Amino acid sequence: MTDPVLEVRDLVKHYPVRNGLFRRSVAAVKAVDGVSLRLDRGRTLGLVGESGSGKSTLARVLVGIEKPTSGQVLVDGEDVLHLSRAGRKQLRRDVQMVFQDPYTSLNPRMSVTEIVGEPFAIHGIDPAGGRRAAVGELLELVGLDPDHANRYPHQFSGGQRQRVGIARALALRPKILVCDEPVSALDVSVQGQVINLLEDLQAELGLSYLFVAHDLGVVRHIAHDVAVMYLGRIVELGPEGDVYDAAQHPYTQALLSAVPVPDPSVRLVTTGAPVTTPVEGGVSTDPTRAVGAIVLEGDPPSPVDPPSGCPFHTRCWLAPTLPEAQPDTSASGPPAGRPGTGLRLVPTVCETEVPALVPRHGDGRPGVPEAPGTAPADEAAHVVACHFARELVAHRVEA
């Protein structure tokens, strides 16, 4: 049975853009623009997307560092945004954050005892056996020597500092850890150790993780479910295997196709993706990029003025903009797609408003997506905010 520990419903976080003498709000940065997702107890939800897509903003809102503009956040079914003061305090205990940079997130003037014990002081908690003993236990839990508790952050390596950060996050026995790029500042050799530690802690303590990362390889390793974010919205969400092996949204396909592979001659297979690699004379000029990678042109549009309809349509390699991509209405069969893609075309759909992407259970409760590939009962269904891709998949299955 699925057991959501965290549910996010239509969450919005806009930052005002101020101008003029009176600093009036003239526009808004739509950092998070209607996000819905669900994190099940004891599981890890990976959150991926390009820089600026809104991942950190979402993470900060979930741990209560920032207030959302609108929307709902439910922890164990309780709407935490409308809690009493005591309720908010409890939320701060239930949802903790592991920060990206263990070099800047630890106060260099505080000893490890003070850093890890700080949450006790803030919340006025005196653990049984005393704070010093509790800190020692936490250090042991994360694989550090309790005898080093009086040392300062600069006396530890990057990986050890991140362990200190994890120990601090665990001090109040949270239910959820929001991990914002927790290993991206670490050497590759150390990343694995920290990931393994997080997995062990999850198994031991039943923790649930929202794991924000750029590195799709790391997310594939640790996440049970994956959400893909673009320009403040989730564009695809589903079980890890579905998203990685049968990505449906063109943006996800592009992200996955750009994952470096050791052998540049290896052709990556992406669902129906035309080969648009940066090649010269048929040979990839970038040894880290596989032939077959989908290169997204340009930067993401500004979150101050995102495109109408699907926010990705201005960079979408599937968007039906070519003249030959017009539907053949004279034929009785499905309209023709782009030459060579074998894909059915759904005209103008990218311009139409994309409804909020709501994660579904796969057990027939309302709103289970009709697209094929719906996950079995009690798993997060695979949902994708691209009608065009959905139509394509449906057509392929029919064919």
Ligand SMILES: Nc1ncnc2c1ncn2[C@@H]1O[C@H](COP(=O)(O)OP(=O)(O)OP(=O)(O)O)[C@@H](O)[C@H]1O
């Ligand atoms: N305090 C703020 N005031 C105004 N705009 C902000 C603020 N914080 C973030 N933004 C903007 O919101 C958008 C999303 O930023 P965010 O840092 O959440 O993205 P991200 O996906 O986490 O990127 P990265 O991976 O680089 O951290 C960006 O356009 C960013 O400039």
